[in-house]
Amino acid sequence: RAAESLRLLRSLGDRCREVSVLRTATEAALALGAVRQALSFGLDALTTCRKLQDRFSEAKVLCLVAKARGACNESASCAAAQEALAIYEDLDLKSLQLEALEALAAACKGKQTPLEASSCAESLAAKFQAAGMTKEKSECSYILAKLLHDLQDWDAALAAAQEALANSPQEAGQAKVLSLLSTIYLDRKDFQEALESSQRASAFLGPPLDDEGREIVLTCINNQALAMAQLGSFGEAQQFLEEKLQKFRAEKNKRGEGQALFILAQLLQAKGSQEDALQRLALAAPALVESRDRRGEALAWQLSAKIHLEKNDLTKALPAAEMSSQAFRKVGDRRGRAQIAAVLAETQFSLCGLEKVNDGNLQEARRAAQESVSLFHDLNERSAEMGYSLHCLANINLALHDWDAALQAAQEALELFRSLQLPLLETTALLLESGAYLGAQDFERSQQRAMEAKEIYNSAGVLKGVDSVDQWLQNVDRYRSGEQSLKTFHGFSMRRKYNAPVSQSDERQNFRAPRRLSAMNDIELWMADDSKAGRSVIIAYQGLEHRAAGGPPPAGKAKVSAELRLQFPDAKDMEHDVRWVHRRKSKSHSKGRRLQKAEEERLVAK
Numbered sequence: 001r002a003a004e005s006l007r008l009l010r011s012l013g014d015r016c017r018e019v020s021v022l023r024t025a026t027e028a029a030l031a032l033g034a035v036r037q038a039l040s041f042g043l044d045a046l047t048t049c050r051k052l053q054d055r056f057s058e059a060k061v062l063c064l065v066a067k068a069r070g071a072c073n074e075s076a077s078c079a080a081a082q083e084a085l086a087i088y089e090d091l092d093l094k095s096l097q098l099e100a101l102e103a104l105a106a107a108c109k110g111k112q113t114p115l116e117a118s119s120c121a122e123s124l125a126a127k128f129q130a131a132g133m134t135k136e137k138s139e140c141s142y143i144l145a146k147l148l149h150d151l152q153d154w155d156a157a158l159a160a161a162q163e164a165l166a167n168s169p170q171e172a173g174q175a176k177v178l179s180l181l182s183t184i185y186l187d188r189k190d191f192q193e194a195l196e197s198s199q200r201a202s203a204f205l206g207p208p209l210d211d212e213g214r215e216i217v218l219t220c221i222n223n224q225a226l227a228m229a230q231l232g233s234f235g236e237a238q239q240f241l242e243e244k245l246q247k248f249r250a251e252k253n254k255r256g257e258g259q260a261l262f263i264l265a266q267l268l269q270a271k272g273s274q275e276d277a278l279q280r281l282a283l284a285a286p287a288l289v290e291s292r293d294r295r296g297e298a299l300a301w302q303l304s305a306k307i308h309l310e311k312n313d314l315t316k317a318l319p320a321a322e323m324s325s326q327a328f329r330k331v332g333d334r335r336g337r338a339q340i341a342a343v344l345a346e347t348q349f350s351l352c353g354l355e356k357v358n359d360g361n362l363q364e365a366r367r368a369a370q371e372s373v374s375l376f377h378d379l380n381e382r383s384a385e386m387g388y389s390l391h392c393l394a395n396i397n398l399a400l401h402d403w404d405a406a407l408q409a410a411q412e413a414l415e416l417f418r419s420l421q422l423p424l425l426e427t428t429a430l431l432l433e434s435g436a437y438l439g440a441q442d443f444e445r446s447q448q449r450a451m452e453a454k455e456i457y458n459s460a461g462v463l464k465g466v467d468s469v470d471q472w473l474q475n476v477d478r479y480r481s482g483e484q485s486l487k488t489f490h491g492f493s494m495r496r497k498y499n500a501p502v503s504q505s506d507e508r509q510n511f512r513a514p515r516r517l518s519a520m521n522d523i524e525l526w527m528a529d530d531s532k533a534g535r536s537v538i539i540a541y542q543g544l545e546h547r548a549a550g551g552p553p554p555a556g557k558a559k560v561s562a563e564l565r566l567q568f569p570d571a572k573d574m575e576h577d578v579r580w581v582h583r584r585k586s587k588s589h590s591k592g593r594r595l596q597k598a599e600e601e602r603l604v605a606k
Contacts, residue, residue: 019048019057026064031332035071042068059087063103070110073380077107078116097124098139105147110380114147138167142177154188175204179216182223195227218259225263237267258287262300274307298327302340317347338375342389345369349396362399369393387416387425394432398491407436427453435491443480
């Protein structure tokens with residue numbers, strides 16, 4: 001509608017209203033995540049403002065341009081915010097300088113450095129203090145604390161939030177700061193402080209509530225429930241959420257109802273009650289849709305997909321992930337899209353059997369992994385989740401025998417994990433590199449990368465990881481000697497373990513907040529043994545499974561020796577366990593099928 005109005009106003013030559021419409025279009029594009037389009041609208045508005053010599057509107061537009069440039073990771077983003085700040089100062093609009101500071105913080109977030117925003121916040125705070133504007137001074141510290149929290153500098157964020165709280169003169173302002181403090185404490189794993197801060201914030205809030213107040217209430221409910229669970233009072237956290245749920249239903253507050261159900265589902269998932277969690281999510285999604293909370297809907301479907309993946313119910317995980325992806329697109333959440341695209345890639349890849357490498361699912365998996373990596377690049381985010389997306393992309397390219405693309409993704413993942421100082425995840429990237437060099441028949445480099453992974457395992461004292469690499473090196477030797485054909489190498493199979501279950505008792509456990517990324521883990525894709533000759537070997541190790549086919553045909557009926565029995569280790573051993581799964585391959589390359597539960601039990605009993 002803004003674009004249509006713009007065409008009409010330009011035909012009429014109404015420049016003043018044109019600026020207003022361009023500002024609206026810029027804000028809408030930013031909200032949708034269409035940052036390049038937002039920047040284009042903002043720059044058009046800026047040109048018009050300067051022609052009209054409207055300094056006030058120019059400052060408003062410069063703030064939007066700074067946010068758009070920050071999201072686009074452009075170097076001039078901070079300069080636009082500083083220019084807006086100078087205009088507000090010239091116009092003696094002190095309170096509006098906070099708007100420019102907020103834009104500067106958004107620009108600094110895109111650049112992944114808080115330096116300019118920190119300097120500006122300190123300067124403005126001093127001016128506000130001299131003018132006796134304590135509320136504005138508190139807001140400076142609050143904006144800085146939010147930026148530092150987004151950049152995961154927990155200690156600096158805590159100090160800024162505490163300063164904001166000390167200078168906040170109003171109860172409503174204190175509630176906002178306390179809710180941020182509780183989130184920071186939760187990320188720092190200071191669970192008692194997080195619980196107390198969220199309770200204090202809730203005490204300051206009373207009806208009637210505006211939109212900001214309702215958001216603070218939901219944040220406090222989330223943080224309070226998670227803090228209780230982390231402190232071991234899981235039953236108390238569940239009862240607390242059930243009480244809030246009943247209250248929201250009595251008030252006919254659909255958004256509150258949906259959010260309470262979603263938080264409860266998170267806790268139940270972490271507890272290990274997957275079916276109960278899915279039941280809550282089935283109720284949460286319609287409530288969130290009815291309240292038009294698209295992002296909440298996307299998160300509910302995302303959690304549903306992850307739970308189905310944990311249950312290895314891939315046929316249900318796929319549509320849930322697709323629903324989440326659609327909702328994230330509608331709300332313009334690029335980070336959410338990047339996360340769910342990786343889940344889609346993981347699910348599509350797992351649906352592909354060893355003999356289905358040319359099926360559409362694998363191509364869809366590659367497209368999803370490429371989208372995830374591209375979005376993380378656009379966000380300028382270097383995180384473990386981006387590394388997992390790169391692992392997926394490298395692995396899928398291995399399965400498609402696109403060795404160069406696989407090597408490029410694996411090398412980028414290795415560089416990322418080294419910068420994040422995560423050595424055990426470096427091993428995964430090194431083994432993916434080893435697989436890419438193997439496919440290119442560069443056996444020396446393949447062995448070299450595997451040996452680097454082995455050295456990391458040795459340094460960490462992870463003997464099972466060392467054994468896993470030794471098994472992989474034996475397979476590399478078989479490929480080199482021609483004992484196994486490279487046509488049978490289809491890369492690795494990767495699967496994350498999203499959450500560690502907790503005990504149902506109220507004793508303190510190693511409870512992991514459901515919204516945080518957990519360690520990677522391996523969950524096999526079992527295939528039926530439906531042919532008469534040959535065998536397929538899967539070697540499971542740190543987050544990966546080697547998937548290969550071939551080898552000498554067994555004499556007579558194949559039997560599983562004592563050394564090759566299928567084992568199901570404890571969760572603590574899962575990361576580095578070595579398991580062998582046999583699957584014969586017929587000359588007709590039959591499609592195969594997944595093992596049923598009874599068939600798995602028979603394999604275990606052998």
